[in-house]
Amino acid sequence: MADSIAIRGVRRVGRWTLAGVADVGAVSILILGVLRALVPGLRSWRLLVQQMYAIGVGSLGLVFVVSVFTGAVAAVQAAYQFSNVVPLKYLGAVILRSVIIELGPVLTALVVGGRVGASIAAELGTMKVTEQIDALRAMGISPVRFLVVPRVVASTIMLPVVTIFANFLAILGGAAVAIYSIGVAPHTYVVGLKQFFYVKDLASGLMKAFVFGGIIGIMGSYFGFATEGGAEGVGNATRRAVVASCVLVLVSDYFLAHILFRLIFRE
Amino acid sequence: MIHIQGLRKRLGGKQVLDGVELTIHPGESIVVMGRSGSGKSVLLKHIIGLMKPDAGTIEVDGEEITGLKERELVDVRRKFGMLFQSAALFDSMTVGDNVALGLREHTSLPDDEIRRRVTERLEWVGLEDVESKKPADLSGGMRKRVGLARAIVMDPKYILYDEPTTGLDPIMADVIDRLVRSLQRRMGVTSVIVTHDIASAYKIADRIAMLYEGRIVFVGSAEATRMTTDPLVRQFIEGSSVGPIKV
Numbered sequence A: 001m002a003d004s005i006a007i008r009g010v011r012r013v014g015r016w017t018l019a020g021v022a023d024v025g026a027v028s029i030l031i032l033g034v035l036r037a038l039v040p041g042l043r044s045w046r047l048l049v050q051q052m053y054a055i056g057v058g059s060l061g062l063v064f065v066v067s068v069f070t071g072a073v074a075a076v077q078a079a080y081q082f083s084n085v086v087p088l089k090y091l092g093a094v095i096l097r098s099v100i101i102e103l104g105p106v107l108t109a110l111v112v113g114g115r116v117g118a119s120i121a122a123e124l125g126t127m128k129v130t131e132q133i134d135a136l137r138a139m140g141i142s143p144v145r146f147l148v149v150p151r152v153v154a155s156t157i158m159l160p161v162v163t164i165f166a167n168f169l170a171i172l173g174g175a176a177v178a179i180y181s182i183g184v185a186p187h188t189y190v191v192g193l194k195q196f197f198y199v200k201d202l203a204s205g206l207m208k209a210f211v212f213g214g215i216i217g218i219m220g221s222y223f224g225f226a227t228e229g230g231a232e233g234v235g236n237a238t239r240r241a242v243v244a245s246c247v248l249v250l251v252s253d254y255f256l257a258h259i260l261f262r263l264i265f266r267e
Numbered sequence B: 001m002i003h004i005q006g007l008r009k010r011l012g013g014k015q016v017l018d019g020v021e022l023t024i025h026p027g028e029s030i031v032v033m034g035r036s037g038s039g040k041s042v043l044l045k046h047i048i049g050l051m052k053p054d055a056g057t058i059e060v061d062g063e064e065i066t067g068l069k070e071r072e073l074v075d076v077r078r079k080f081g082m083l084f085q086s087a088a089l090f091d092s093m094t095v096g097d098n099v100a101l102g103l104r105e106h107t108s109l110p111d112d113e114i115r116r117r118v119t120e121r122l123e124w125v126g127l128e129d130v131e132s133k134k135p136a137d138l139s140g141g142m143r144k145r146v147g148l149a150r151a152i153v154m155d156p157k158y159i160l161y162d163e164p165t166t167g168l169d170p171i172m173a174d175v176i177d178r179l180v181r182s183l184q185r186r187m188g189v190t191s192v193i194v195t196h197d198i199a200s201a202y203k204i205a206d207r208i209a210m211l212y213e214g215r216i217v218f219v220g221s222a223e224a225t226r227m228t229t230d231p232l233v234r235q236f237i238e239g240s241s242v243g244p245i246k247v
Helices: A005-038 A045-055 A057-082 A088-129 A132-138 A143-182 A186-195 A199-225 A231-264 B040-047 B070-077 B095-106 B111-124 B140-152 B170-187 B198-204 B222-227 B231-238
Strands: B002-011 B014-024 B029-033 B055-060 B080-083 B158-162 B190-195 B207-212 B215-221
Touching: A005 A143, A005 A199, A045 A057, A045 A088, A045 A143, A057 A088, A057 A143, A088 A132, A088 A143, A088 A186, A088 A199, A088 A231, A132 A143, A132 B070, A132 B080, A143 A186, A143 A199, A199 A231, B002 B040, B014 B040, B014 B055, B014 B215, B029 B040, B029 B170, B029 B198, B040 B055, B040 B158, B040 B190, B080 B140, B095 B111, B095 B140, B111 B140, B140 B170, B158 B170, B170 B190, B170 B198, B190 B198, B198 B222, B207 B222, B207 B231, B215 B222, B215 B231, B222 B231
Parallel strands: B029 B190, B029 B207, B080 B158, B158 B190
Antiparallel strands: B002 B014, B002 B055, B207 B215
């Protein structure tokens, strides 16, 4: 007798749940593996520096465009919402705070997550399907220590650095629009920036970026290592790594905001 | 000596290994032949601990390895060199770095000694002036030889070959066959070769084993294999689609 639609539905939900739990378990094991490989200290600085360069410097072009336009859009939108209600002298302050707390870290993580998460997953996935990972293991070299640690450490270190760059550019982009298009005096914009700059805002944004960097490195590595099959498998791994890092960045952003602003930096 | 007993492994709903029994003697060159998908490569990956069996044991020099953790396997794996089917060279590194990797990771030899050893091993496999090339710039036969140089750089006791001649032209296949033989003489290693290339098996094997439906159904010297009346083996070495082996 054929199963009813309800039974098939329940079965599918069950399968998804089990697969999800298995993924969470496997990711936790990978994170533990990375931490354990870090305990004796990094063995190869060369591998780390290579990855830091690829992840950090390699992302600057893309981050440049995204940040300048994010700042510019923030300025236009804020000016529109302020119209006749809030004086334009607060424009700089609003752009500054929204950028360093939220827009800078999150948009940078989404853009870099797409770019870096995809390239880590594609590279490790290709290594997996061409037996290069097995070759490392057969040589008695831990793929986690040799491949995952440099990538995760590099993205965790570089994401806050790239975020600082993004913050700076977004504020400049906002300034350009505020001054040349909306007509705020440069001095007014700068006073607004200074008046509402709090170190804890910057610190919380960078702490978020730090966590997002770890998420991007781990997700790229995890889905890369989990690759099965040929070119199609690598494509799937890449897509899943990007989707997972973007979703996790946004979800963790909520929890981080909660932890940072309601527990640590409470007024 | 490698002693395999009752090895069973199920993969993707198929019983790939179903009670493999095989003893590999020191210094010999043993060929495991079988059809594509018969589990030859899976067997090889179990011997070096890349896969864990569902049941059965593998003893390497008296040490049972199937229960070892990844970290405990490192010492076992250092006894082995493995040539992968597609060579599995690290394509982000140069040929020289590929061959040198084991030495850099596992020894504290000075860099000029490592370079000397890399050049020497590349010469052993018939390659010169390729250290600075990337694997993508090499032909299939050259890649296999670089893979072989990488497998022997740590002076292993055992070399595992996964389809060493597959995808090569007959002349390059013969070059590889001769290399397998000459390395065995030069280094006194034990070679385990997995292949479905009968011509190559006759050239390199002291003994030939046949894997069929997850079991070793025949083991004998190269000569005994040539002369056997076993219908399974006869059908395989004659390359016939008619016989007891189901197509």
